Amino acid sequence: MTEHRSTPDIDGLGDPLVSSAYRESAAERAPDALNHSVMQQAREQVRTRFFRPVAWLRPMAWAATIGLSLAIVIELSTVPQTAFDVPVIEIPASGTQVLREIEVPRRPEANSLDANSPLANSPETDSPADLELTPFGPRARKTIADDGRVTLQDAGSLHKAETAVPAAIAVPTEIVVEEKLLMQDRLDMDATGAFAKQSFSDMSAVPCAGDIRNLPKSWLECIKRLEDDGLVDLADSEREQLQQAFPDFKLP
Amino acid sequence: MIDAIGLNPDDLSLSHAQAVAYAPAMDPHPEDSALMLRYKDGDVDAFETLYRRHNDALYRYLLRLCRHRDNAEDIFQEVWGKIIKARGRYQATAKFTTFLYRVAHNCFIDHIRRNQRHQNTADIEPDSQASPTDAPEVETERSLARRRLDAALQDLPEEQRDVFLLHEESGLNLDDIALVTGANRETTKSRLRYAVKKLRAAIDEPNRPEEEAS
Numbered sequence: 001m002t003e004h005r006s007t008p009d010i011d012g013l014g015d016p017l018v019s020s021a022y023r024e025s026a027a028e029r030a031p032d033a034l035n036h037s038v039m040q041q042a043r044e045q046v047r048t049r050f051f052r053p054v055a056w057l058r059p060m061a062w063a064a065t066i067g068l069s070l071a072i073v074i075e076l077s078t079v080p081q082t083a084f085d086v087p088v089i090e091i092p093a094s095g096t097q098v099l100r101e102i103e104v105p106r107r108p109e110a111n112s113l114d115a116n117s118p119l120a121n122s123p124e125t126d127s128p129a130d131l132e133l134t135p136f137g138p139r140a141r142k143t144i145a146d147d148g149r150v151t152l153q154d155a156g157s158l159h160k161a162e163t164a165v166p167a168a169i170a171v172p173t174e175i176v177v178e179e180k181l182l183m184q185d186r187l188d189m190d191a192t193g194a195f196a197k198q199s200f201s202d203m204s205a206v207p208c209a210g211d212i213r214n215l216p217k218s219w220l221e222c223i224k225r226l227e228d229d230g231l232v233d234l235a236d237s238e239r240e241q242l243q244q245a246f247p248d249f250k251l252p
Numbered sequence: 253m254i255d256a257i258g259l260n261p262d263d264l265s266l267s268h269a270q271a272v273a274y275a276p277a278m279d280p281h282p283e284d285s286a287l288m289l290r291y292k293d294g295d296v297d298a299f300e301t302l303y304r305r306h307n308d309a310l311y312r313y314l315l316r317l318c319r320h321r322d323n324a325e326d327i328f329q330e331v332w333g334k335i336i337k338a339r340g341r342y343q344a345t346a347k348f349t350t351f352l353y354r355v356a357h358n359c360f361i362d363h364i365r366r367n368q369r370h371q372n373t374a375d376i377e378p379d380s381q382a383s384p385t386d387a388p389e390v391e392t393e394r395s396l397a398r399r400r401l402d403a404a405l406q407d408l409p410e411e412q413r414d415v416f417l418l419h420e421e422s423g424l425n426l427d428d429i430a431l432v433t434g435a436n437r438e439t440t441k442s443r444l445r446y447a448v449k450k451l452r453a454a455i456d457e458p459n460r461p462e463e464e465a466s
Binding site: 003013014015017018019021022023025028029030031034035037038039042043045046127216 | 291294296299300303307308310311312316317325328329332333336337339363367374375394397398399401402407419421426441444445455
């Protein structure tokens with residue numbers, strides 16, 4: 001670049017002769033290497049500035065991806081398996097027998113059930129219509145005992161009671177099917193899975209049924225076994241039934 | 253300054269009247285501050301224009317201030333590096349030339365403090381502009397005058413040389429030179445006056461005996 005230098009003597013302090021001599025003397029120009037270096041630096045700085053967000057976004061994008069993946073994995077690990085898989089229920093032989101007997105339609109036998117039978121008014125024979133249904137299944141059931149006491153039975157014990165129906169009691173097939181559907185709904189809709197697991201563990205308790213009830217002693221042993229399993233409500237119910245079936249037998 | 257950058261005074265006054273800090277890209281003669289603001293926004297061409305306006309003058313200023321070519325080139329790069337890095341914080345509150353030479357002045361001071369290589373002996377040769385139309389006697393006389401001026405310039409105290417070079421190369425007025433050097437206006441004025449007086453005496457020195465004889 002050709003430069004014509006003529007610095008005006010703004011403050012009147014300069015000397016035209018000195019200025020002229022100086023300008024003739026000082027005619028150096030910045031070397032091309034320096035010019036190239038400075039311009040290169042200027043370009044790199046601009047490039048760096050405009051690419052900086054991209055360089056900053058890349059690790060951020062990676063971190064966000066990893067974080068989202070971890071969140072999904074953690075979320076999936078907290079979802080109960082029962083929500084997807086229907087667990088296989090292993091029921092002991094006696095329990096299987098009970099269920100099989102329940103599932104068999106016995107309408108004629110139900111009709112022939114003696115109204116005076118001590119089990120006829122048992123709370124366990126209440127219609128499922130008494131169940132207080134919630135979006136997550138039956139919550140509790142109001143039970144009115146013979147002595148007028150009103151008790152609320154929670155869902156766990158209710159389930160136990162329903163599965164512990166003695167074989168001698170004929171239950172209509174519709175009721176059994178409805179109860180099974182309710183149970184399935186409860187399993188499907190249980191969000192935590194804990195309730196479902198508890199219910200199935202309770203089902204594994206052997207109810208006192210069949211030949212066991214023939215003798216008060218064996219029935220009592222069954223009741224004790226229920227108590228040992230923590231099925232107190234069921235044991236109490238069995239104990240009442242035992243007392244009604246064998247009034248002369250003295251319960252310990 | 254106005255002529256140096258090829259500006260019409262009318263255009264300059266119009267530009268000042270409008271007080272436009274950020275000149276549009278289509279302006280054929282944008283101000284330094286506008287170019288710097290455009291470079292701040294990523295316009296490298298604007299910086300190149302700005303650089304071409306000031307690179308040679310700044311180079312000569314540093315070359316004669318340092319009196320060593322290598323040092324001058326180092327400081328030259330350092331100055332422009334700082335200007336480039338400071339573009340994000342640049343605000344058109346003062347003249348860009350004042351800003352540029354203040355950075356250069358400070359870099360020179362830092363260089364002296366940091367590097368003890370600053371010597372009193374000069375290693376630069378004056379790069380004179382010879383006019384082919386001049387007669388040999390006239391050219392010889394001018395060449396001698398330039399040599400004497402250059403020698404006198406190197407002999408000036410650093411403050412006086414600094415002020416004189418700023419006055420000649422940057423085109424700044426006394427107030428701006430005072431701003432660059434950090435001295436007050438009167439001190440700057442005094443330094444410039446002494447510098448010019450000594451340089452004029454050096455140029456006239458061989459004529460003095462003749463004048464006295466006549």
